[in-house]
Amino acid sequence: MSRSGADLALLLLGGFRSLVDAATAELARRGYEDVRPVHDFAMRAIAAGADSASELGRRLSVSKQAAAKTIAVLQEHGYVERDTDLLDARRKRLRVTPLGFEVLRQGEAIFDELRDQWERQIGSEELANLERHLTALVGARPIRLNAPGWIAQDLGEPV
């Protein structure tokens, strides 16, 4: 029963949304409401060294204005802070706060737990295979999480 290409695409999306919706819901259940995948993704990039709005934009393949908006939200939530750069007066240096790191840490734990569930379901070897092949197919192409609007707005049941 060879599936169609469109089915394949839907399947991949379904997998992604399963994980992400579950993770977002669980994060909300733990008290971190209003954390969306975009935020997690952005914080990760900041923590990894994207310490200015422009740089963050570049890393996420998004305009610097869009990055600035995301940063504003993260700042409101207290997940990142901005202070002026002493070396370059144009920049505002970004810093993930302890609270932000806490979210990051918990998010990671949740995702890992979900991955473990999958592993138990189809077997560790098969999951590794799946990841390996997907990696080969997607290649090194940067993944744009962000497109206008989107991703995990309504949440299903908690994990």
Added chain:
Amino acid sequence: MSRSGADLALLLLGGFRSLVDAATAELARRGYEDVRPVHDFAMRAIAAGADSASELGRRLSVSKQAAAKTIAVLQEHGYVERDTDLLDARRKRLRVTPLGFEVLRQGEAIFDELRDQWERQIGSEELANLERHLTALVGARPIRLNAPGWIAQDLGEPV
């Protein structure tokens, strides 16, 4: 090298976006510009029997207002038509036009071609495995394509 759960999610998204961006770009190259995945998805549902805005909303797990907006766009493009229902004066019956079916047909062909590429890359058996496992994991849960905003706005290279 056991990957993290977050990586897995990103990998799935990456796969999806690879396929969809390529398909959208190729469709645009063939002259069907401004066709987005949402449209394809919606037309498929209409063709499959969701012949009113409310019903379409239900099938796509989306509010009927959102469905109505999508329909309005499809109608503008000439991909679907609406005429009044003789049996129920409240309804407007939806119909996919020949042009709409043409898009559907070409979209399917493109997706199948992409799937074939993947098959050649990792082997038919492996791809079947991947699909099988993903199906098991995602389960019968309905997949919501739609979340505010999104999905394939900017396009990479044509196929």
Added chain:
DNA sequence: GCAAATTAGACAACAAGGTTGTCCTTGTCC
């Protein structure tokens, strides 16, 4: 057979995450 409840659809206001464009300020380079 008629009132009450449901359903279809229209319209409006708003949210989230993007986009472009313009502008000012601060660094960098020759």
Added chain:
DNA sequence: GGACAAGGACAACCTTGTTGTCTAATTTGC
């Protein structure tokens, strides 16, 4: 020192959603 590049702020707008409210038509229940 003057031209250009880069960071960031602000504004207007797009797309795809969301609620909420309203009217008209159909069903259901007594």
